[in-house]
Structure formats: structure tokens, C-alpha cells
Amino acid sequence: MKILYVYQTLARYGGVERVLVDKMNYLTSHYGYEVYILTRDQGSHQIPFPLDERVHYDDLGIRLHTQYAYKGVRRLWTKIKLQCLYEHRVSKKIKEIKPDIIIGTDVMPARSLLRHKGRAKLIIESHSMYRMTYAEPTKNPIKLFLNFMAFRAYRKADMLVSLTEGDAEDWRKKNHNKRVCVIPNVVNLNTTGRLSDLSQKDVIFVGRFAKLKGIPFLMEIWKKVQTRHPDWTLNIYGDGEDKEKYADIISSLNIIVHQPTKNIHEEYCKNSIFLQTSISESFSLVIPEAMSCGLPVVAFDCPYGPRDIITEGKDGFLIPQFDVDAFVDRICCLMENLELREHMGKNAVRSSRRYNADSIMPQWQSLFSKIQE
Structure with missing residues (x-):
């Protein structure tokens, strides 16, 4: 054929x-x-x-x-x-x-x-x-x-x-x-042979600095999270047309911006939670990528990708779109409960294999x- x-x-x-x-x-x-x-x-x-x-x-x-x-x-x-x-x-x-x-x-x-x-x-x-x-x-x-x-x-x-x-x-x-x-x-799933141990006080976001990725919401969410857990760090892997627009707020928060990398699975394994704040997604490759490294996911329930990938409460949390406070609460819930992170992380690895x-x-x-x- x-x-x-x-x-x-x-x-x-x-x-x-x-x-x-x-x-x-x-x-x-x-x-x-x-x-x-x-x-x-x-x-x-x-x-x-x-x-x-x-x-x-x-x-x-x-x-x-x-x-x-x-x-x-x-x-x-x-x-x-x-x-x-x-x-x-x-x-x-x-x-x-x-x-x-x-x-x-x-x-x-x-x-x-x-x-x-x-x-x-x-x-x-x-x-x-x-x-x-x-x-x-x-x-x-x-x-x-x-x-x-x-x-x-x-x-x-x-x-x-x-x-x-x-x-x-x-x-x-x-x-x-x-x-x-x-x-x-x-999906290009994890083949590193290792998973995150979920003990690091690090959260990861992978995506462009662009309107559709919901960067303003990400900044607002992390500002509120940091007041409750100032010892945690947000790692952003991405570039984009709006990057400089957020330079001042990033410098005022516990955020580290990294260049995109070919070895993203290695970076997932250094973090304990994955975030997605997109306004819309056609699928969202990064969610099952992160899951395959053992990370629980917190994401807006935007049209359409996250809803098809995440099972609410099992391998991640789906947040009503634009509900910043609910998003913050779910992140903090995971930060405060290693056992919950480990339970969801194991489920996430299994869920990712569908792709x-x-x-x-x-x-x-x-x-x-x-x-x-």
C-alpha cells in the first residue's frame, strides 16, 4: 500500500x-x-x-x-x-x-x-x-x-x-x-528508564509564551500558590512572542524560565507536578508526556484535549475553565500530600500508555x- x-x-x-x-x-x-x-x-x-x-x-x-x-x-x-x-x-x-x-x-x-x-x-x-x-x-x-x-x-x-x-x-x-x-x-512517551520520585518541590509547565497557552492565568495562579508555599519553584520550559512581556512578574516570583529542550522527559523527572493553563488545545501532547514520567497533572478543562486525557481525581485534576482559585487549591492539595502525588503519579503512568x-x-x-x- x-x-x-x-x-x-x-x-x-x-x-x-x-x-x-x-x-x-x-x-x-x-x-x-x-x-x-x-x-x-x-x-x-x-x-x-x-x-x-x-x-x-x-x-x-x-x-x-x-x-x-x-x-x-x-x-x-x-x-x-x-x-x-x-x-x-x-x-x-x-x-x-x-x-x-x-x-x-x-x-x-x-x-x-x-x-x-x-x-x-x-x-x-x-x-x-x-x-x-x-x-x-x-x-x-x-x-x-x-x-x-x-x-x-x-x-x-x-x-x-x-x-x-x-x-x-x-x-x-x-x-x-x-x-x-x-x-x-x-505521543513521544518516556523512555529514560526512570520516573519522578515526586519529592522535589518543583512544578513544571511546558508551552509557548502565547495567549492560547493561558500565560496570564499561569502567572496569577503561581502568585497565589507562592503565598501558601513559597518554598516551591515553577519551572517553565518554553519560548515565544510574549516572553518579554512577563519578564518583570517572573523576576518577582519563584519562577525559572528554561529554553525548550529535546530531552524534556529528563526535565519532567526532576519535577513533582505538571500544570497546563491553556485556553484551548487540539489535543495536548505534553499532558501524556508528563504522565509517562509519573507526574500528576492539573489543567483547565478547556476545549478539547485535557478532558479526553485526564481522568478527574485519578491521574490529575480538571479545573473549570478560568477558575483560578480552584486551580490554586488543587495544586496546593498535591503539594501538601506526597501520598496523593504518588498515587496519582502511578495512575498517570498507566494512563499515558494509551498513546x-x-x-x-x-x-x-x-x-x-x-x-x-
């Missing part, structure tokens, strides 16, 4: 990129599928994760982002030219590869792939939530048209794969998709067989 993935770029050291590489490697090594990946804007960037040499990789050389070097009419004209070039090159590659199944991950490929897929079955992966990406109210006629085209493309796919039940329900009810299923992400490749990838194999019947 020939499987073709179409994606923007594998240049970023991000969650989606890691998941795609892991899945392609597994499909090749465990099932013997002939796997291809076409990127649009890779350029000279290296792929940050190890890609199996049996996976056929090619970049279309579109570099769509170069349109932003211009303004006004010239930018629009450049964008149209690059999109036409993309249509031509992706069509040519599909004819060369002759895939049985094509998997797209964003709107632009979805529309193009519907036109050029030939006899191949088209699967769309919803790595971004329906409500956050396409359902935002707008009166801009261009955006309204693009939204309409996006909705239409997703309805016409042979299958739309969502990461969570909440997102899947949005696609079914609001976009009237008749072919939707849920397959969670493959290893051996559990998730058979679901993909089953889907491939089903849509080809």
Missing part, C-alpha cells in the same frame, strides 16, 4: 511534526507500507526528527511565506502565482507516485488534493480544532469565502480524523461531516483497510 502525506514543512521542532514523523516511521517499519511525504515550504531546512530512510521525502519548493516580503497587490499576485505553482507540482507528484491513500493536514492541500487525488482516498487530519480555526465569526468577504471553501473541502474528504471526541462532534454537527472518526495522537505507537497505529491500519473496501 502506498501512503502519501502532504504537509507544509517539517522544519519546525513542533508537536505535529514529531507526530507525523513517528507515524510515518511506524507505518514503514511495522507494516511495510510504501510511505511518501511531500512538503511545501521546507527549503534548505533540516528535518529536526529522525526520519526512516525508507520514507520517500520530497519538497515542492513553493515557499509560500515569501509572499509576505511584499505588500498590497504585489503580495496578492505573488500568493496567486505560488498557489498555482503548488497546484501544478502537487498534481505532477501524485501522478508519479500513484498513492492508494493521501493524508492532508491543512486547508490549502485539502482543496488541491480533492482536485488532483485521482483514485486515491483522501484523509484529512484535524490537527487544529474546528472552533478555533474555521468557526471564528468574521464579516470579511474574502475570509467568509475561504471559510466556505474550507468547510466544503472537509465535507468531501473520504474521512476526517479528529484527535478528540469534542472536536469530532463539532465537525459532525456544525460542518455536517458524515465521515468522521477519532484517533488520538501518537504509545503500538496502541494508536493499529487504529490507522484499520482505517486504511476500511476506506479502501
Whole structure:
């Protein structure tokens, strides 16, 4: 079976990129599928994760982002030219590869792939939530048209794969998709051979300094926690566009900011509690990552990821969204009770195993067989 993935770029050291590489490697090594990946804007960037040499990789050389070097009419004209070039090159590659199944991950490929897929079955992966990406109210006629085209493309796919039940329900009810299923992400779980002993007075947060990650709530929460437990430290692993905005408040609190690291599991194992304050998540890879290191989790019950991953009171706490005081109380409860941390930590390790490749990838194999019947 020939499987073709179409994606923007594998240049970023991000969650989606890691998941795609892991899945392609597994499909090749465990099932013997002939796997291809076409990127649009890779350029000279290296792929940050190890890609199996049996996976056929090619970049279309579109570099769509170069349109932003211009303004006004010239930018629009450049964008149209690059999109036409993309249509031509992706069509040519599909004819060369002759895939049985094509998997797209964003709107632009979805529309193009519907036109050029030939006899191949088209699967769309919803790595971004329906409500956050396409359902935002707008009166801009261009955006309204693009939204309409996006909705239409997703309805016409042979299958739309969502990461969570909440997102899947949005696609079914609001976009009237008749072919939707849920397959969670493959997660890069802990393989260090060790777990946190949960004795350190350290709490960890992993995420960008960005609005969607709820950084203002994190700062407010930690300020209140620190009044009750000034001997505990919050370790933040992340970077982002808003980092400097919080420099003053971070310097006034017991917070240490670290650069993102490839060895994040080693850092999880040095902490005793994991926090997530996101306003929204399409899945949240970091929660099962932390769980696999034995950490109990405290997270806002935001749409949609945490609710699917955390079992309330068993391996973590789900906090009503934006309820800062409840969030603080749960953190302090864990800080004050080592036995509770250990109990939840053991459950967290077991819960995380649902997301290893051996559990998730058979679901993909089953889907491939089903849509080809």
C-alpha cells in the first residue's frame, strides 16, 4: 500500500511534526507500507526528527511565506502565482507516485488534493480544532469565502480524523461531516528508564509564551500558590512572542524560565507536578508526556484535549475553565500530600500508555483497510 502525506514543512521542532514523523516511521517499519511525504515550504531546512530512510521525502519548493516580503497587490499576485505553482507540482507528484491513500493536514492541500487525488482516498487530519480555526465569526468577504471553501473541502474528504471526541462532534454537527472518526495522537512517551520520585518541590509547565497557552492565568495562579508555599519553584520550559512581556512578574516570583529542550522527559523527572493553563488545545501532547514520567497533572478543562486525557481525581485534576482559585487549591492539595502525588503519579503512568505507537497505529491500519473496501 502506498501512503502519501502532504504537509507544509517539517522544519519546525513542533508537536505535529514529531507526530507525523513517528507515524510515518511506524507505518514503514511495522507494516511495510510504501510511505511518501511531500512538503511545501521546507527549503534548505533540516528535518529536526529522525526520519526512516525508507520514507520517500520530497519538497515542492513553493515557499509560500515569501509572499509576505511584499505588500498590497504585489503580495496578492505573488500568493496567486505560488498557489498555482503548488497546484501544478502537487498534481505532477501524485501522478508519479500513484498513492492508494493521501493524508492532508491543512486547508490549502485539502482543496488541491480533492482536485488532483485521482483514485486515491483522501484523509484529512484535524490537527487544529474546528472552533478555533474555521468557526471564528468574521464579516470579511474574502475570509467568509475561504471559510466556505474550507468547510466544503472537509465535507468531501473520504474521512476526517479528529484527535478528540469534542472536536469530532463539532465537525459532525456544525460542518455536517458524515465521515468522521477519532484517533488520538501518537505521543513521544518516556523512555529514560526512570520516573519522578515526586519529592522535589518543583512544578513544571511546558508551552509557548502565547495567549492560547493561558500565560496570564499561569502567572496569577503561581502568585497565589507562592503565598501558601513559597518554598516551591515553577519551572517553565518554553519560548515565544510574549516572553518579554512577563519578564518583570517572573523576576518577582519563584519562577525559572528554561529554553525548550529535546530531552524534556529528563526535565519532567526532576519535577513533582505538571500544570497546563491553556485556553484551548487540539489535543495536548505534553499532558501524556508528563504522565509517562509519573507526574500528576492539573489543567483547565478547556476545549478539547485535557478532558479526553485526564481522568478527574485519578491521574490529575480538571479545573473549570478560568477558575483560578480552584486551580490554586488543587495544586496546593498535591503539594501538601506526597501520598496523593504518588498515587496519582502511578495512575498517570498507566494512563499515558494509551498513546504509545503500538496502541494508536493499529487504529490507522484499520482505517486504511476500511476506506479502501
